[in-house]
Amino acid sequence: MLQLKHTQKTKPGRSLDERDPKFIENLMPILGFLYNYYFRVQTSGWENIPEGKVLFVGSHNGGLASPDTSMMLYDWLRRFGTQRPIYGLMHPKVWEVFPPAAEMAMKGGAIMAHPKMAYAALHSGASVLVYPGGAEDVFRPHQMRDKIYFADRQGFIKLALRENVPIVPAISWGAHDTLIVLTDLYKIMQQFHKWGMPWLFDVDPLVFPVYLGLPWGLAVGPLPNIPLPVRMYTRVCPPIVFERYGKEAASDRTYVNECYELVKNQMQQELNNLIKLASEERE
Numbered sequence: 001m002l003q004l005k006h007t008q009k010t011k012p013g014r015s016l017d018e019r020d021p022k023f024i025e026n027l028m029p030i031l032g033f034l035y036n037y038y039f040r041v042q043t044s045g046w047e048n049i050p051e052g053k054v055l056f057v058g059s060h061n062g063g064l065a066s067p068d069t070s071m072m073l074y075d076w077l078r079r080f081g082t083q084r085p086i087y088g089l090m091h092p093k094v095w096e097v098f099p100p101a102a103e104m105a106m107k108g109g110a111i112m113a114h115p116k117m118a119y120a121a122l123h124s125g126a127s128v129l130v131y132p133g134g135a136e137d138v139f140r141p142h143q144m145r146d147k148i149y150f151a152d153r154q155g156f157i158k159l160a161l162r163e164n165v166p167i168v169p170a171i172s173w174g175a176h177d178t179l180i181v182l183t184d185l186y187k188i189m190q191q192f193h194k195w196g197m198p199w200l201f202d203v204d205p206l207v208f209p210v211y212l213g214l215p216w217g218l219a220v221g222p223l224p225n226i227p228l229p230v231r232m233y234t235r236v237c238p239p240i241v242f243e244r245y246g247k248e249a250a251s252d253r254t255y256v257n258e259c260y261e262l263v264k265n266q267m268q269q270e271l272n273n274l275i276k277l278a279s280e281e282r283e
Contacts, residue, residue: 012095012102013112016124020107021082027108031074034067038229039174041071042278045236046079053122054168054239055160056086056129057263059148059271060138061175063211063225068172068232069131073108075234085126089113091134096203098224115155122163129170132156139209139222141183145176146275148268154260161250161259166239169267173274178227179213185220233278237270 012018035041060066069088076086090110095102102110111117113130121128131137132150140149148171160167186208193199205222212218214226242249242259249255 011112012099013090013092013106013110014114014117016087016111016121016126018106018111019085019087019109023107024077024082024109028074028077031070032078035071035074039067039071039227040231041075041234042231042281043071043075043234043236045238046075048236048238049168050166050239053125053165054127055122055156055163055165056127056168056170057156057267058129058131058170058172059133059150059267060131061140061145061172062178062227063139063181063209063213064222065178065225065227066138066175067178067227068175068234069129071232072129072170072172072234085109085124086129087111087117087121087126088129089118089131093135093203093205097201115159118159119163122159122165128159130156130159135206135222136184139181139184139207139211141181141209142176146173146271148264148271150260150264154256157256157259157263158250161242161245161256162247164245166241167263168239169237169263169270170234171237171267171271171274172232172234173271173278174230174232175227177230179211179225181209181211183210184208185210233274235270235274237267240266 058069058072060068062068073088087109088111090102090105091113094105111121118128118130132153132155134151136151137149184207186206189208199205208221210220214228216223219225240263244255
């Protein structure tokens with residue numbers, strides 16, 4: 001008797017196989033134009049990247065466009081090509097709200113921001129890029145533009161400890177001016193939701209910014225944006241290596257918190273230095 005073989009399709013964002021080196025290579029000229037002429041990126045510190053897999057931890061800016069993320073990836077690709085793979089963790093809500101954008105991002109190496117996917121990527125020998133602050137970070141108010149903000153999320157610390165990989169901080173400055181976030185109305189909108197107002201697309205956005213930027217002028221809510229052509233500065237910082245690693249270390253809440261504070265404080269110091277250099281150049 002013939003038996004039909006049942007195959008279950010992997011959910012979007014939950015496979016490492018969606019990354020398309022050819023697509024990435026075709027995208028490089030566009031990214032290069034944006035890098036050199038639109039954002040005029042100045043970067044440093046790429047000699048700090050060690051051999052082997054690493055966990056890149058960044059703080060990003062600029063709304064849904066997040067131009068500093070694509071510029072960081074462009075720098076990685078022009079140095080290491082597509083043969084040294086890196087996967088970026090992307091919020092699951094992107095697949096719910098913007099499926100076409102999510103599909104394109106997957107071809108570039110985006111995977112679902114889930115511990116299993118992060119572990120799978122590292123186990124494959126690839127590096128991983130994570131922005132712990134997520135939407136709260138990328139839409140943080142303009143007055144917080146000089147602050148490292150992770151929204152108290154410590155999962156990336158546990159990931160590094162369990163997988164025994166160094167954390168390489170990736171910081172940027174300037175992208176916060178590609179749109180100007182005035183405030184976040186999320187708590188107000190959350191209260192309206194509790195009173196019965198549904199979320200758009202039935203998806204909790206986690207943030208509800210009010211910002212000035214293209215193409216809307218004044219935008220209310222986490223709407224897509226076209227970044228203004230502002231010069232950006234990026235830097236890859238020296239690796240951070242902890243004293244202890246392993247499952248036991250990752251389960252020690254006190255130790256995880258100490259590691260978290262170490263990374264946040266070190267990245268803040270690096271950002272302060274980058275802002276000083278950028279400000280001196282602008283004068």
